[in-house]
Amino acid sequence: MKIGYLGPKGTFSFQVAKKYYKSAELVEFNTILEVIIGLKNEEIDEAVVPIENSIQGGVTETIDAIIENDGIFVNKEIKMKINQNLLANKKYKLNEIKELYSHPQAIAQCRKYIDQNLKNAKIIKVSSTAFAAKEITQKDYCACIANISCLEEYGLQLLGKNIQDNDFNTTKFWILSKREINNGNKMSLIFSTKHKPGALYQVLGVFNKNQINLTKIESRPAKTKLGEYIFLVDLDINENINKVMQELNNECNYLKVLGRYEEI
DSSP: OEEEEESSTTSHHHHHHHHHOSSSEEEEESSHHHHHHHHHTTSSSEEEEEEEETTTEEOHHHHHHHHHSTTOEEEEEEEEEOOOEEEESSOOOGGGOOEEEEOHHHHHHTHHHHHHHOTTOEEEEOSOHHHHHHHTTTOTTEEEEEOTHHHHHTTOEEEESSOOSOSOOEEEEEEEESSOOOOSSEEEEEEEEOSSTTHHHHHHHHHHHTTOEEEEEEEEEOSSSTTOEEEEEEEEOOTTHHHHHHHHHHHEEEEEEEEEEEEO
16 A cells, blocks of 8 residues: 655654554655645555644645545544654754744744744745755754654754644644545535525534534635635534535535544
């Protein structure tokens, strides 16, 4: 079995893939979109992608890629506690750091630390935390924010441990495949509303009257025209779910189930 993840080695996606898939072949991609395209084109059997962070919210690159590519389903949900670390190729003083490399979400998760300790550093955003670690191995007076596993993976030095602004920093990952397992107590779906007053209110009312607990709702531009949106919803399933789906089909302009699954 081949499992795709956002590379290179040392990313949090790599950690999840390595922990969940003990004997599979892990295949790295440069971007989340490339991971999902690789799954769609059957270059890999399953994919590990980040979908939401407790501090920064939804991972828009993942959400957009799933919306834009049909035939991709959520099979499992995995949560991981995220600890960010400041790494460099030598033991520099913090005021000596001239450039700081990392993924935009990692930078946002450590904003207070950066503002207080790395005032002289130019921030350079890259595709992943592990790519940042790989990038600075030969760069003097540069540092990165990355997973602690990158310390050994790329032969770096630890300048700061657990530098995230919030210790309750958790990321939710989805296991994706081209098969729909339809098993579990969670469901994710995307929908767009009809173009009439109160359309979103009526859709949300379907969940309310059937006592469906929404654990997440997020909007993304439909990319058709200004003011049109697609909504992503996560929910807890109860005995009314079949009735809910029938009513949603009547209320929504577009409706797609991304998967029924469980957290592991």
